[in-house]
Amino acid sequence: MEFESLKGFRDFYADEESARREVFDTIRETARSHGFDEVSAPSLEPLGLYEVKSGEEIVNETYSFEDKGGRDVTMTPELTPSLVRMYAAREQEMSKPVRWFASPKLWRYEQPQSGRLREFYQPNFDIFGAPGVEADAEAIATADAVLSNLGLTDEYELRVSHRGVVRAVVSSLGVDGETATAVHRTIDKSDRLNDDEVRERLVDAGLDDDGVETVLSLTSLDGWGATDELLGVIDGDEQREAVERLRALDEALEGYGVDTVFDPSVVRGMDYYTGVVFECFDTDGDLRAVFGGGRYDTLVEEFGGPSTPAVGFGIGDATLELLMRSADIWPAEETSVDYYVAVIGDVRETATRVARSLRDDGEEVRVNVRDGRSFGSQLEHADAVGATKTVIVGERDLADGEVTVKDMRTGEQEQRPVEGLV
RNA sequence: GCCGGGGUAGGGUAGUGGUUAUCCUUUGGCCUUGUGGAGGCCAAGACCCGGGUUCGAUUCUCGGUCCCGGCCCCA
Known part of the structure; x- marks a missing residue:
């Protein structure tokens, strides 16, 4: 260096x-x-x-x-x-x-x-x-x-x-x-x-x-x-x-x-x-x-x-x-974010829209900015950056007009309509 | 300004005057573009800088630099 x-x-x-x-x-x-x-x-x-x-x-x-x-x-x-x-x-x-x-x-x-x-x-x-x-x-x-x-x-x-x-x-x-x-x-x-x-x-x-x-x-x-x-x-x-x-x-x-x-x-x-x-x-x-x-x-x-x-x-x-x-009360040294938006397939435009609406609602949002990243790798990254929830924007759910919201701590997930996610 | 102890990948470490510098972790990729925290495989990544001694220095030595600690002073 x-x-x-x-x-x-x-x-x-x-x-x-x-x-x-x-x-x-x-x-x-x-x-x-x-x-x-x-x-x-x-x-x-x-x-x-x-x-x-x-x-x-x-x-x-x-x-x-x-x-x-x-x-x-x-x-x-x-x-x-x-x-x-x-x-x-x-x-x-x-x-x-x-x-x-x-x-x-x-x-x-x-x-x-x-x-x-x-x-x-x-x-x-x-x-x-x-x-x-x-x-x-x-x-x-x-x-x-x-x-x-x-x-x-x-x-x-x-x-x-x-x-x-x-x-x-x-x-x-x-x-x-x-x-x-x-x-x-x-x-x-x-x-x-x-x-x-x-x-x-x-x-x-x-x-x-x-x-x-x-x-x-x-x-x-x-x-x-x-x-x-x-x-x-x-x-x-x-x-x-x-x-x-x-x-x-x-x-x-x-x-x-x-x-x-x-x-x-x-x-x-x-x-x-x-x-x-x-x-x-x-x-x-x-x-x-x-x-x-x-x-x-x-x-x-x-x-x-x-x-x-x-x-x-x-x-x-x-x-x-x-x-x-x-005194062991120095705050934990870690960063966090409310949402990570994962992108699976050719759904960039929708993912961007999802991120925007969450951000407009005041949430802290990290959106995937590397197309082609494997889904497993995206979840790993979401975990590493301290995301509380991950919104999975994927072709399969989108066929029904839905996305999946995953709680990163419990692993529970629910389907939500793309429009009106917030 | 003065004094002491240190410096090996991003972090933590082992070791050595002479082949490719050890291990853990980390990072990237793959197994794996629809389910992470586990595992496997592959890859990346270091001897603080400069002079001296030496055939050869990361190792010895001197100087510098930075870190840690003490003095002065101060938060």
Whole structure:
């Protein structure tokens, strides 16, 4: 084979695409049932769109190039900046809050790994113009509904935190720049590290003993009961505000019947998050985040729009597939069709008419397009392509103005008049 | 960007420094243009790419590439 697909890019053959489509249909239906309107955005954007607030790492991991007009452009590595741009451009004509759903393909130039590819799908849900905890809860509950509608139950866990918590802790340490970034990352990683490893990283970052102990007392917190203790780590306005918000969120989610856990190690990579942040992991802890999101209340304004609060999340398709496969609920990879029209003898014209009338009636129909194929072979083919029924159009029946409709599963068949088959 | 393990027909595999590279499956044809999922027969289909060593490389070696996994980062 002379050519193959690029590293980290996938071919979806019919069976695979059919399974993927089934999953995405469920996601789309969940979006609709939760009142999100579907939009879509360009796949190529000006590079500058991501330089504003996505974070340096994201920009380094993009497929970027100069186009023939000398513009620096980028294959979209995430959707939020595009949505924010779209929102800012038309916000005046839309009734708030605005709820958008989209399921774009995105691209990142990274080393492919389990649950990570260079081209992937990422269904996104966003709410613009609702500042309160009700919108946070609605976003998280929608994310939860997506997974439960897909058939997942206790295979996943929702973890919630607030950027204000980490921000307050870092500012109490009196550090900034690289040190602050290193502290962020260590907190983010702390779930997968033991205390000694966390301590080592913090010392490397340049924290003094008090600073290290402050961060450790934060990362050792776990569960909603620990929100009280947060105020013991740092007691300041920002911390209190974050704690109150998280408690209100927990309460609001009760109404949805959605369980979450408070986990101060949830930080999120995007620089634009400002408040509540959340992510979802498999319960076994083997996979990357299935989805992640949070509140970004300043991004719209930074993109030239009016001050607009926003909250949203994105679901990575690769990890979702891994999780569904491990739960054994990935849809069957097979294609199907309602009818196969078999042709025996010189009856092409009638067969075509039969196919047309079935299609006009909304059925999915595959008609034999190879004259001279043996009848046995046609039945075999009908079976192979997943036909529910086969209409046998043959000279013998046609003498009586009839065709035979065969149920491919039971093998039962009945004679039907050609006219008025439907 | 870095590190480790891999690459034999469409899928799964066996094997080898030297005749025609194994088996299962698949695909096409026929038995079979009026009854499929079974069976029989026939056919198609592969040593990732390039350099080196060698009389000879699919096999050894080096580089690349892709896949799998880990780090960084992240969905």
